């Protein structure tokens with residue numbers, strides 16, 4: 001179980017770093033960069049991982065969700081060179097000027113709030129910490145999203161991604177069964193339809209054309225055009241490497257789709273299944289790979305403590 005906790009977080013960071021150099025590229029351009037060997041290029045992670053670190057730090061410090069504190073971590077960790085989306089940037093600016101975490105995100109996109117994938121891309125710590133408590137998981141996914149993404153579609157994408165990770169944490173889970181559970185879990189029709197498409201693809205005997213995957217599931221920065229793609233990348237593959245390589249190979253929002261695929265796959269296969277060459281190449285330093293692993297271990301230990309306390 002500990003390896004699933006650390007696997008989800010390191011898996012997310014590895015996916016982010018692998019996809020980062022080709023973010024926004026077409027399928028063809030991605031393959032001209034990576035060829036057949038898929039060597040990690042720089043190992044530097046982006047906003048996806050920087051924000052995921054903030055979510056983990058805050059859950060650890062508060063042994064659960066605290067919106068004000070999580071917003072503070074996002075601001076403290078913020079490095080503009082990590083490639084943040086315009087909506088997230090604006091929300092963080094408002095937060096740093098003292099707006100409350102309940103209000104700052106609501107004014108974006110003409111008052112509708114963002115449906116970008118910026119809340120889903122960072123959700124792995126919520127998925128592992130509440131893997132056994134679906135109500136808490138949903139509530140925490142919505143609230144942690146709300147700090148930057150208040151649009152229902154942005155929040156639902158984050159909750160769906162968190163629940164996918166939670167299912168992957170459970171032993172013995174069958175991939176077909178996961179899709180059924182996901183379809184029941186998700187409350188929004190846009191996502192229900194996408195999961196029906198994943199089922200259709202999954203049931204096909206022949207390899208589905210990647211162009212069809214991109215046009216039906218999406219490969220963009222919107223949560224509904226990337227979370228389902230990450231779930232499909234995981235579901236169709238039989239190893240961590242296959243899943244993440246597939247996610248990047250589609251092009252588009254590669255760092256984010258691969259980060260989300262890596263989080264689900266890391267939770268499912270465990271940390272040992274992540275290619276060593278990729279982990280070695282992943283950046284080090286103060287908040288690098290060793291710190292990310294430590295965050296996973298801390299979440300695991302706190303989870304154990306809370307479970308033991310609940311038993312009494």
Ligand code: R7I
Nearest residue numbers: 083084085086087088109113114115116117118221253256
């Ligand atoms: O969601 P967000 O943090 O972006 C994350 C992406 C990832 O790919 C990261 O790797 C990083 O590169 O950025 O940032 P937002 O700006 O909130 O959302 C991303 C994009 O989704 C926006 O720039 C818009 O193009 C689109 N979008 C919307 N478009 C119209 N109306 C999000 N919400 C809306 C909307 O309400």
Ligand code: MG
Nearest residue numbers: 046047048255
């Ligand atoms: Mg990014």
Ligand code: MG
Nearest residue numbers: 023253255256
């Ligand atoms: Mg991205």
